Amino acid sequence: MSHACERGRALAETGINGEHVVAPATASDDVLRVEHVSKKFGPVTALRDINMHLRKGEVLGLLGDNGAGKSTLMKIICGFQRPDEGQMFLRGEPYEPHSVDQARKLGIDAVYQDLALIDELSVFHNMFLQREKLKGPTPFLANRVMRTEARAALDDIGVNVPRLNVPVARLSGGQRQAIAVARTVHSEADILLLDEPLAAMGAKEGALILDLIARLKEEGRVSMIMVLHNYVHVLTACDRVNLIQDGVISLDKPTSETSVEELTEIVVEEYRRARQAARAAGGS
């Protein structure tokens, strides 16, 4: 605990010099822009000054240490949390979502790191959670329609979930992840936020999701921001990579101009600085 605090403070000191902070960048075909967004949770600063943009049809990879603020940023963009300061723009218009529902209506949907699945509900109820289909004007759920569509969506990805009536608690980590991804991909949204979509997956299932992302990219309809940990995945699946360090974007490069070595080097450097700072703080 104290170690983490010291590291946090040490990083803040080195980061404030601003040598790594990227300036607000824009492009003419931006669908989403994030400008000077900050967020505090009590005494903890999660995001200091985030500037980010996402172009139409682009896949943006987001990297960063644990606790760097990746998930917080995703939750702000998808309307689950509100930023303390800063603005966002969606297709050129000011964008201030006050609920997940509103963001979804505007075309932004997210796969959360915790997946937001309800263990007790069936596979298809989870896939249609909060966008259930009803039988015409009645208040009754159109379970059969939802089951059929859920089956089609899962088949489309190629993940085998034998029975859609079972509670998702019975499924493997990979299947659960696939259901969460399928739920978002098959929504109407054209901006997808994927927070570690490959986290619980084995190689085979991960490959299915990467294929799906490549296919979506080819279709060009949706733009995506993906939080990833694996640099190889970033370089193969993404057009551009952003690195969050200590609540700011410290690197913004097309993946064609960077390499696993460069990304590794940056992170190793971050650890080295953190260790030095911790040692200095401990010695004083």
Add this chain to the structure above:
Amino acid sequence: MAVETGSQPPPTETSDKGPATSRALASGAWTLLKRFLTLREGSVIVITLLTIIYFSITLDKFATSGNFKTLLPYFAPFAILAAGEVFLMINGEIDLSIGAVYLASPFIFYEFHNGGIPLIAALILALIACMVIGLINGLFTAVVGINSFITTLGMLFVIEGLTLIISHAQPVDTPGTNVAKLTTFASIFGGGTYSELIWALVIITILQIVLTLTRWGVYTVAVGGNRLGAAEAGIKVRLVIIRNFILCATLAGLVGVLEAVRTSSVQPDPSGANEVLFDAISAAVIGGTLLAGGSGTVVGALIGAIFLGVLRDGLIIKGVNADYLSFYLGLAIIIAMAANTYVARVRKGSGVG
């Protein structure tokens, strides 16, 4: 090849003709039995049936139509109360104030009617007052963020106190009832022999449908199963919780009036009201609803209430000393729950949804 990591579909059984048929039949029956036993309500149905059979064999007076009528008020009101409590318990909340609301609503009804408001209108106003109590419970729990156990414990005392203040601790005659003759109003709202049973069956049916076939039900399970996940999916968690508190309090108010009409008098008796609360929660829990949230059944609550009613009625007919009654009831609840838990474990293992 598609990725195969989950549970396999059950192998299709093929039964060839001849001597193997009877064996296949037996195994089919066993599968059916297992399916039934592993239903959420299965074990409590079996326990209830066994209890009924036991009393029917050992007591001459048990399996009679007269006793059936005696039995009705032993479970119908509790089934309705438990149904509301089930919704809250699935939500991961609990309402301890239903006994107090049950106590207060007939007095509110009485006061409105005394003030010159017609019977039906006074009843509706009394139920609206109960809704407001539910709303306050919901707001303190979901918005202010006080644990519902504490919120509703406080509300229990507030409402009991108010009831005693309003009533001056004096019983009154229930409006619209007449000891000499059954009025139409009374026969509908609790006075008729089967009135409470019909109310209970209608309410249980509607609520079971709401629970399994509507958004309200799905969201109730979602909020109880994974509150953060439900919020992330965009479900208005607070609204779901508040709505269920209002449902629970309204049903408690309705049962309060039904019972007051049935007995023709309104008694300001807090200890009786709290016994009602415990019976309702017991019925819900015995019926297979988890206190932890995320899972439950309204039909189970009805069966749980029947079980408690049968047990109480049977023990009384048996002539069990009143002092032993609570003791046996308590034992029965614990044994029934142990059986439930065991079956739940079997269900998890068997993979039957």
